[in-house]
Amino acid sequence: MRRTSVSRKIFVICNTAFLLTMALLCLLPLVNLFAISLSGKSAANSGAVTFWPIDFTLLAYEKTFQNNNFIRSLVISFLRTGLGTVLSMFLITTAGYALSKDFRGRTQLMWFFVFTMLFGGGLIPTYLVNSALGLKNNFLVYVLPGAFSCYNLILIMNFFRSIPKSLEEAALIDG
Template sequence: MMLRTRQEKWMDRVNNIILLLIALSMLFPFLYIFAVSFSSFEDVIRSDFILWPKHWVTDAYEYLLGSSRFFQSFFVTVYITVVGTIVNLFFTATMAYGLSRPIYGQRTLLYMVVLTFLFNAGLIPTYMIVKATGLINSLWSLIIPAAISPFNLIVMRQFFMNIPEELHEAATIDGANALQIFWKIILPLSKPALAAFSLFYAVGHWNSYFSAIIYINDPAKWPLQVMLRQIVIVDEAQAALQGGEQLLVNPPPSETIQMAAILLATLPILCVYPFLQKYFVKGMTLGSLKE
């Protein structure tokens, strides 16, 4: 075991202090949002800087959770995230595995994937395709056009290529076909990569709002992020949440509603991350190097 010098120990301490300050700076917005969402309107008006509620008030959360429109947008987002992530992983894994095997036209297909990674059709042609396929105002318009990420596909392909060829040969000798090899051997060995990419896809679906603005015309099908945009940016909390229903006669101020909506929209995806964190680094590094 190598002895560390005094300079190296001091460098570690300095790095730890810097990382601690960066972490605190990242946590400050969440603390501010939390404090404002539970503060009374008088405290928000009187104080420009709130780190902890002086008077705990839950009117903003009661207003949000009492809206069926908010719950509807929440479940729409959960549906898009779950179904979209499954679709993403299925198409990405199957195509990546196909491109990792010696098949006819492999190089041409790989060039086509890289081409879509460097260039895209643009907003108007994509909208015309979605409209021509009848997906306008359908939740599938938020899933199918982004079924495969070229970057994730390339990294997962490299991950599959790093799996020893002897496993394929042994399974083939035992009589397994390509589908059995992929389902019973390759996928179980690819859990770290699948977990990492499922996190990428899930976060992308959860935070997506621009596609919904373009393709979804019915406010009842708005995902949570579009609802959050109407509340925070457009400042139409009452119009977005009520949707024809009667909520509180005297609704809370828009500032507390905005902060409460941001917190409720952020917490679910933050709760998912710790369960996939242990696979995150391993899943990305295994497919990043070529033997």
């Protein structure tokens, strides 16, 4: 068993103390926000709440969940995340697998994707394209524009390239 030096122990202690302090500094505002949300209106407005609720009440949460716009926004967020993730994974894995193989024009096609990653169209052309495609005032405007990420394509393509040919051949033979 290797012995640790005194300087190493001091470094570990100081590093741990620093990281715990930073974690606490990140968490304390969230604890304060949660305590304010559980406090009464007068205590919250006066600024008396620190890390423990004063005049405990769930009225803020009751009003929030009674608001139909909040529930609708929450459902849209979940749908957008779920549908966007599934669609993006489907598009990127199929394109990444195809681009990991050797075929004529693969380099030019890859440069086309990289070019779109480096030079975006801009806000107004994106709006015009979305309007022309009928995505204006449509739920799919949240999902389709971000469905294909060139950065993720490069990651998936390199993953497929890292799979040995012998493993692919064995999978084809075994079924």
